[in-house]
Amino acid sequence: MKILKLVIIAIAAIVVFGVLAVAGLVAFMGYVGTDTLSSRATDSQMLAPDGTVAGKALVVYNPGLSGNPETAAKLIAGDLRDKGYEVCLAGINSTAAADVSSYNVIVVGGPIYGGVVSSSVQSYLTTMVPPEGAVIGAFAIGNNYSEQPFPTEAGLKTSAVISQNRDMDSQCAGFTAKLLD
Template sequence: MRRIFKIIIAAVAVIVIVAAAFGALIFLDLAAYTATGSQTLTPTVTPMGTALVLYDPGLTGASTQIADQIAADLLAKNMTVTLAGIKSSTASNTTGYDIIIIGGPTYAGAPAASVKDALSNLQHDSDARVGVYCSGQGSTTPQDIAQIKDAVPALQSSGALSNAVVVKIGESEDLKARAQDFVNQVYS
């Protein structure tokens, strides 16, 4: 009887530890700290401008795939694109770009903490166009966009980034088409 009791206690302890570790990954946004690299993509013709794409990879990597597609679409528009992790040294200097895009995963409907921080602290030229994307489960609804905007004061109607283009790209949606549409909105 004691042995069964010890096994049950050990199993419960393991479950609690795993749940705490998973909770820490989500709520402390630990995945963002792996996004420290950057690369510059240069068009083969004379560049039409510069773009910065900052991303938090999240737990599934979906937002990294979206960032890669956005960078490719901007490059196709003959933009010089800097693709950088949200915790990279490049992310600390956001002035001098024509377009700035910041994105990452949503957790419980709100952008990851690193995305909120980046948007709240964004220093950009007054004529720079800003876009925000979030990745998440399912198809995008108007409520998703409202939740994202509600979570970041700078995106609200009186905020410094109230004119930013905001999208959510669901993992079940056509990533290429949705990213291209987003880039077209920010670019125009």
């Protein structure tokens, strides 16, 4: 009887350990995979202002899993266009996002994962070589974040964490106003 109880306890422990190991692996892969899968944005589009061109702006985004960062990027791009900028709205892995050399204003944004902006946005911000005098801003969408979710070496003029639970239009307009101030 004692041996049977010990065997049952051992089997139960192995099953519990196996379930925990699989759950941990799934959670880890979900965390890593969300940024890898969501950063496959390869589209780009140009937005022309109605009047005189004030400059050229590049708005680069990682859409995240929810698509909210892409929505914010479109709002920011629209605000820049309304202020006279010729805007290139580009997914973070698009050909258009790779060349920042001709822009006066560069905005980069994406989701927050694990308290910081996604690794694809961090990498983009820290490896791009903007033209001298370019104004750089970054935004992130999320609710759980550290005090500074962006890499400090990115040389940002302004940054914002935009809540998906509040009026995104006004938050993006406020970000654009600060960026161009």
